[in-house]
Amino acid sequence: MTFDAIGIAGTGLNVHRKWLDALSDNIANVNTATPPGQAAFREKYVVVAEGTQSPGVYVSGVVESQAQGKLVYEPDHPYADANGYVQYPNVDLGDQMSMLILAQRGYQANAAVVDRAKTSYEAALQIGRS
Numbered sequence: 001m002t003f004d005a006i007g008i009a010g011t012g013l014n015v016h017r018k019w020l021d022a023l024s025d026n027i028a029n030v031n032t033a034t035p036p037g038q039a040a041f042r043e044k045y046v047v048v049a050e051g052t053q054s055p056g057v058y059v060s061g062v063v064e065s066q067a068q069g070k071l072v073y074e075p076d077h078p079y080a081d082a083n084g085y086v087q088y089p090n091v092d093l094g095d096q097m098s099m100l101i102l103a104q105r106g107y108q109a110n111a112a113v114v115d116r117a118k119t120s121y122e123a124a125l126q127i128g129r130s
Contacts, residue, residue: 004055005117011056012110018059019046019103023096030091036081040069041089065090 022044029041042064049060067090075084 006114007054008056009110009113009117011051011058013107013114015046015048015057015059016103016107016110018062020100020107022046022062023100023103026091027093027096027100029089030093030096031088033077033079033086033088034069035079036087038087040087041091043067043089043091
């Protein structure tokens with residue numbers, strides 16, 4: 001049971017780490033402009049699935065948003081098109097920061113499970129030695 005808890009929490013740690021990586025990439029590119037005719041950076045999402053071979057969860061993939069980038073009127077920007085618009089990603093910084101907090105808390109919760117399971121296992125070993 002203890003080892004199952006550590007294994008399952010370990011899969012959760014991995015999923016939350018990948019989610020944090022995707023969010024970090026989204027936040028880093030929130031203000032990345034692209035020249036006219038090129039695709040803007042697209043927000044990344046982590047797809048999670050239940051484990052079939054073993055208990056826990058795993059990342060089944062990372063997908064990009066299908067939403068188009070937003071056009072901002074900046075006629076002086078070097079990437080501005082003939083009408084003065086620059087294309088930016090469809091990433092909302094407020095949403096990303098909220099999800100970043102959720103992913104961080106999930107990672108911390110899974111780390112706490114690993115720590116508590118380890119402590120329980122060590123206590124069981126001590127009882128067995130007595």
